[in-house]
Amino acid sequence: MQLLAFLPVLLASSGLASPVCRNVNQPIYTLRLASPEPSLHNRPLTITNNSTLGVSASPEVKDEVHFYTVVNPTTGLAELHTSSPVNDATLTLIGSNGVLDFTPLKNPAAVTVPVGTTVDWTSFELDEGTPGEGTVKYVGKEGRWVMFPEGDEWELKWRSADAWTIETYIPVQVVYELVKEQN
Structure with a gap:
């Protein structure tokens, strides 16, 4: 009898942890930088050695990050999901003190973090510039994209606009580009 009482909880929790199914007809995008720094401008974003998004000093490009969007119909904001079936993850901002890493996480809703740590994967907008290209905006908190060495x-x-940092950083824009059209 106790097993029957536990079964709905088990089924509900497995449903919450299930990955979002991708519609294969969705457009796939990649990310690159727009920067006043020539060594960063137009460089594609890849996964760094610290498992965050970034750019290697090497001119050889590792695997570029490809993603598709899942838009919340209520808020109109997007989640950015990586498109690799092997490494299905959600691009997530995580950190504290106003400086957040942009990193792929398999299930950000299940991440346990200390009090005061931000974990946000649901507050992105794709501002379209030209068809199939534009900038990725984070609307969860006022601030800007930056690159840290x-x-x-x-x-x-x-x-964040209120963050204090003593490290050198370079302001950038994150540009998305269409890789694969809808079928």
Whole structure:
């Protein structure tokens, strides 16, 4: 009898942890930087050694990040899901003190973090510039995209307007580009 009482909880929790199914007809996008720094401008974003999005100092491009959107019909805001079936993850901002890492997480809703830590994967907008290209905006908190040097790489972060940082950083824009049209 206790098993029957536990069964709905088990089924409900597995439903919450299930990945979002991708419609194969959805457009797939990639990300690159627009920067006043020539060494960063137009560079594609990849996964860095610290598992965040960024740019390697090497001119060789690792696997570019590809994503599709899942738009919340109530808010109109988007989640950005990686399109690799092997590494299905959601692009997430996570951190504290106003400086957030942009990183792919398998199930951000299940992440346990200390009090005061931001974990947000649901507050993105794709502002279209030209057809199939535009900028990724984070609307969860006022601020801007910046690149911080980390060893021989640059890591992309969201810096809140009220954040205090002593490190050197470069303001950037995150540009998305269409990789695959809808079928």
